[in-house]
Amino acid sequence: MHTFICVIFLLVILSTIIPFSSHPHWSVRLFDFGKIQLTVLGVMSLVFSFFLVARTPELLWLQAGVVACLLYNTSILIKYTSFYRVKDIAISETHSDSVAILSANVLQFNTEYERFVEMVRSADPDVFLTMESNENWDTAMTVLEKEYPHHRKVPLENTYGMHLYSKLPMSSEVHYFVADDLPSIEAKITTREGYPFTLFCVHPPPPSPTEEETSKERDGELLSVAKKIRDDGGSTVVIGDFNNVAWARSSVLFHKTSKTIDPRIGRGLNATFHAKYWFLRFPIDQIYHTADVFIQVLKTLPYFGSDHFPLYCELYINEHNNKQEDFVEELEEGEMEEVTEIIEEGKEEESDREEIASE
16 A cells, blocks of 8 residues: 555656656647646545555655645646636726627537537527537538528548637638648627627647647647737637647747737636546636637536537627736747747648548
């Protein structure tokens, strides 16, 4: 039992330390994701060790290491709970009506099309995005086109297809920032009262043993979007399956570069993946927004057959209210050079998607 607890302690310590490495290989970046599970495991094993394991010098040192790791991980996760106090930001007198947006990774091989259509009609968003939507999903969603007359469709069979539907007036274009089979959608949307905003829809590939060997394409794609947001300016919302958690280094660079805010802070994690395994659940579907956008509601919606829960928000274009600018973090010295380097590495990386699609 003593050996078992020591092994668990070493696992917690190493899993906390490894993400400090900037190496992009999936075996390193995998450890970005598990802070929630790691914290629970650390607390349980620490409590267990105090009562049921004999004290030895090596155990005491490991206990101290685990306590340090727990304090560090908790300092990050606490921001994504209601215990973290965020000052109230009132909506300015000049603002749009509420705009509801739904983002859902539908899982390309999920065939519960009617269940998804019913969920969309029940939630009744003004705009909804699907990811991993292929030709079959394209056909299944035609029944929604009467309610959503504005749309942009990019059906693909490589699990990176994307569809955007809107009740609101919309013009859009598709970008391929790092690879010609990896789309993102930029949509210019106008609210009912005439407030314009830009919606970016993203779904970069994850670093994993079954997909991309490294995080280079994911990070390059995300930071390409961030840089465009920074250059273009204006009211902007970014949604999608980032295949990344908000506390990872590349996510931090994303919101610093784009000058956007993470609305999960002070609200809750709203973990979206994996929908079938509660003990392996991570918040990888993200939403970010500029300081002149106010998020009123942020939540996940019920299971509809995918491995992701949908993410739903209600927002306002909050004109002339700059109180949220206190939450915008600026790039530090040398970080823009890091961003540029990551983008170039993402463009140069050779994709594994064609190989995966043929298997």
